[in-house]
Amino acid sequence: MRQQTAHAFARTDRSPLGVWWWTTDRWLLGATAILVTVGVLLSFASSPAAAQRIGIDDQFHFAIRQLVFGAGAATIVLAVSMLSPKGIRRAAFFIYIVAIGVMAALPFIGHSAKGAARWLMIGGFTFQPSEFMKPALIILVSWMFSEGQKGEGVPGVSIAFGLYFIAVGLLLMQPDVGQTVLITIAFGAAFWMAGVPISWIMGLGAVALGGLGSTYFLFDHVHARVQKFLSPDQADTHQVTRAAEAIHAGGLFGRGPGEGVMKRHVPDLHTDFIYSVAAEEYGLVFSLALIALFGFVVVRGLYKSMKLSDPFEQVASAGLFVLLGQQTFINVAVNLNMIPTKGMTLPFISYGGSSMLAMGLTLGMALALTRKRPGAYGGGGPFGQAGSFD
Numbered sequence: 001m002r003q004q005t006a007h008a009f010a011r012t013d014r015s016p017l018g019v020w021w022w023t024t025d026r027w028l029l030g031a032t033a034i035l036v037t038v039g040v041l042l043s044f045a046s047s048p049a050a051a052q053r054i055g056i057d058d059q060f061h062f063a064i065r066q067l068v069f070g071a072g073a074a075t076i077v078l079a080v081s082m083l084s085p086k087g088i089r090r091a092a093f094f095i096y097i098v099a100i101g102v103m104a105a106l107p108f109i110g111h112s113a114k115g116a117a118r119w120l121m122i123g124g125f126t127f128q129p130s131e132f133m134k135p136a137l138i139i140l141v142s143w144m145f146s147e148g149q150k151g152e153g154v155p156g157v158s159i160a161f162g163l164y165f166i167a168v169g170l171l172l173m174q175p176d177v178g179q180t181v182l183i184t185i186a187f188g189a190a191f192w193m194a195g196v197p198i199s200w201i202m203g204l205g206a207v208a209l210g211g212l213g214s215t216y217f218l219f220d221h222v223h224a225r226v227q228k229f230l231s232p233d234q235a236d237t238h239q240v241t242r243a244a245e246a247i248h249a250g251g252l253f254g255r256g257p258g259e260g261v262m263k264r265h266v267p268d269l270h271t272d273f274i275y276s277v278a279a280e281e282y283g284l285v286f287s288l289a290l291i292a293l294f295g296f297v298v299v300r301g302l303y304k305s306m307k308l309s310d311p312f313e314q315v316a317s318a319g320l321f322v323l324l325g326q327q328t329f330i331n332v333a334v335n336l337n338m339i340p341t342k343g344m345t346l347p348f349i350s351y352g353g354s355s356m357l358a359m360g361l362t363l364g365m366a367l368a369l370t371r372k373r374p375g376a377y378g379g380g381g382p383f384g385q386a387g388s389f390d
Contacts, residue, residue, distance in 0.1 A: 020082050023371040025304060031297045032077060032363050035348040036356075038290065039274075040070045043351055045258055046270040046277045050351075053267070062270050062351050069353045073360030080364025081371070085313055088368050092139035095361075096163070099133035103170040118174045119354075130171060130179050131358035135320055135365055137167050138186055142316035145194035149311055160191075177215050177222050178330070178342035184208050185326050190319035194311070229340035240337050242266045243276035247287075247335065254283030270351040272343060275335040291332060294347070297363075298325035304370040307377050317369035320362050 043066035048059040058064075083091065102120060106129075110117035119126040141160035148156025164187050171180045188208065192201050215222045242265040249255065260280040266273050279287045301321035308314040324347055331346040333339045345355040347362075 016082060020371075023373065024081055024367055025300070025370055028297060028300060028304075028363075028367060028370070029077075029081075031293055031300075032348070032367075033074070034293060035297075036070045036073055036360075038278075039349040039356070040067050042274055042278055042349060043067075043270065045260065045281055046274060046351070049260075049264045050270040053264075065353070066351050066356070069356040072353075073348070073356045076357060076360035077364040077367065080361060081367035083365075083368045084373075085310070085369060088139060088316075088365050089143055089312075092136040092143075092365070095132055096136035096140055099129040099136060100166060100170065102127075102129040103133065103174075106174065118176055125353055128352075128354035128358075130167075130174075130176060131354040132361060133167060134179070134183055134186070134323060135358065135362040137163060137183060138190060138319040138323060139316050139365060141187060142190050142194070142319055143312050145190065145315060146310075146312035149194065175219055175221075176343075177219060178344050180215075181212060181342075182323070182327055182330065182344070184211075186319050186323040189322040190315050193315045193318050225340040225342075229337075239267050239273065240334075240341060243269075243273045243335055244337055246276040247279040250280040250283045250287075252283050252285055254279070254281045254286065257281055271345060272331065272341075272350065273335055274346055274350045275332055278349075279335075290349075291328075294325065294328045297321070298328075301366055301370065308370065309375060309377060313369045313376070317366050320366040320369075324359070324362060324366075 040063070044060065044063040047061060047063035047066075051057075051059050051061045080088075080091070106117045106120065110120055118130065119128050121127075140163055144154075144156035144160035144163070146156070147154040148160075164183070167183060168180055171177075171183075188201070188204055191204060216226055217223070246260065246266060246269075249261065255261070258281065260277060266276055269277050275287065275290075278290060298321050301324075302318055305314055305318035305321065308317065327344060327347055330339070330342055330344045331350070334341050334344065345352055347359045348356060
């Protein structure tokens with residue numbers, strides 16, 4: 001198949017599609033395609049039980065939608081990965097402005113669920129603007145960090161922190177502590193990779209830990225989830241317990257496609273707990289292979305980022321891969337009951353249009369920034385060598 005595709009695009013082919021094919025990392029592209037495909041296949045396993053629980057007659061209601069979302073994500077990856085770094089910055093600016101505007105309006109026009117107003121209802125579909133804000137924020141703060149390094153009077157660090165605090169403020173208004181933690185980690189990673197002094201990193205880390213700790217006292221749902229995690233015998237842990245039973249029931253090789261039983265008792269099996277469905281039906285071996293695939297994307301992505309010569313492209317692409325890796329870790333850790341529950345999807349795997357499309361945007365941007373352009377990998381070095389904030 002690869003040989004046939006290579007013949008379809010000769011190295012001398014200067015068409016936009018031909019140039020894209022020979023300059024894009026095809027290992028990352030292939031891994032992304034596998035993840036999207038696995039997400040669609042697993043939705044066919046989880047959809048009947050989820051539809052029955054909610055009272056939807058069409059047992060493949062969620063699967064068909066996920067198939068459409070998967071096609072949309074693939075289209076976004078293809079289109080966005082063709083953009084130049086300048087085009088990525090422009091797109092990120094537009095997406096950030098629109099997403100922040102919608103997030104600011106959510107308290108008035110948003111759709112509330114489970115005590116939070118995070119979604120906008122559009123024609124029967126729910127749209128979560130914060131999902132699209134995340135990659136756009138990473139691109140913009142990386143841009144500002146790189147501009148600040150040039151020493152040309154641009155207050156890049158101040159602007160980056162301003163963009164970050166606006167996003168965090170609106171997330172906490174919803175409230176969405178999980179997404180706040182996620183973008184804080186990604187923002188901190190970009191801050192560190194931009195080459196800032198270690199004292200700044202330590203200071204930011206201390207503030208972040210203090211802010212995270214304060215959410216335990218400020219938000220009732222955070223307090224309840226932490227208490228449930230610390231004292232499971234004194235709280236209702238139905239969902240986590242059922243997910244753990246589903247994972248255990250799968251054994252090494254699983255019960256078989258569509259043969260899962262415990263998944264029928266996991267309320268959010270098609271979204272936050274899709275990992276437990278995969279583990280029950282396909283077993284531990286498949287689950288570890290899925291984690292390894294995510295690990296491959298993150299590690300290879302970071303390796304490609306480290307080789308880039310431009311500070312913006314280096315930090316931005318690395319920040320996007322950190323974002324993907326951290327979200328994956330949080331979701332799997334929740335399924336394995338390693339951390340308190342958070343409403344965090346498994347990238348490309350969990351059901352959800354906003355999550356699937358936004359992850360397509362994230363990987364599309366990362367692939368665009370790591371493409372082989374003239375000078376892109378010339379003289380690249382470790383993170384932070386291109387400049388300093390001293």
